[in-house]
């Protein structure tokens with residue numbers, strides 16, 4: 306093929322796949338902190354009536370709401386919003402006081418996915434947020450069922 310036979314490679318906005326959204330661009334795409342506050346409101350409204358998760362949360366849900374909204378806003382490109390109030394996230398350490406077994410983690414992820422679905426974000430944003438929840442939630446499991454704890458191990462372990 307000589308150069309003249311090649312298709313025009315000048316990109317045009319309507320050509321090809323949509324440029325993929327970078328995680329740090331989500332904050333601007335959704336309209337900043339208020340969008341994360343709305344997401345967290347929707348999530349906490351579900352937690353408030355959830356028989357598995359509600360008992361783990363303190364009576365006053367407001368401080369936790371704010372922290373989660375700031376954390377998400379920071380994670381998705383809003384700058385040091387969480388860090389200014391709380392320092393390094395250290396999520397595993399901060400969740401250590403709560404008995405998070407696989408069932409609790411799954412419920413958390415389901416309620417968050419439902420809350421994300423309620424926001425009317427565009428598909429690219431939904432995919433990034435849902436992917437994060439699916440990856441991050443299992444890392445916070447700190448209680449395994451007895452059957453798992455009792456699996457045979459190497460002698461000496």
Ligand code: HEM
Pocket residue numbers: 358361362363365366368369370372373376391396399400403405409410411413414437438441442445
């Ligand atoms: C993607 C997964 C998760 C993220 C990003 C996340 C994030 C956070 C953040 C940022 C805080 C506030 C930390 C602080 O500054 O004190 C928090 C608190 C908390 N999280 Fe999570 N979390 C996740 C999963 C879970 C799961 C699976 C559970 C339980 C099933 C859970 C239960 C709690 C509780 C009970 C608090 C304390 C709330 C309060 O003090 O009002 N979290 N979480």
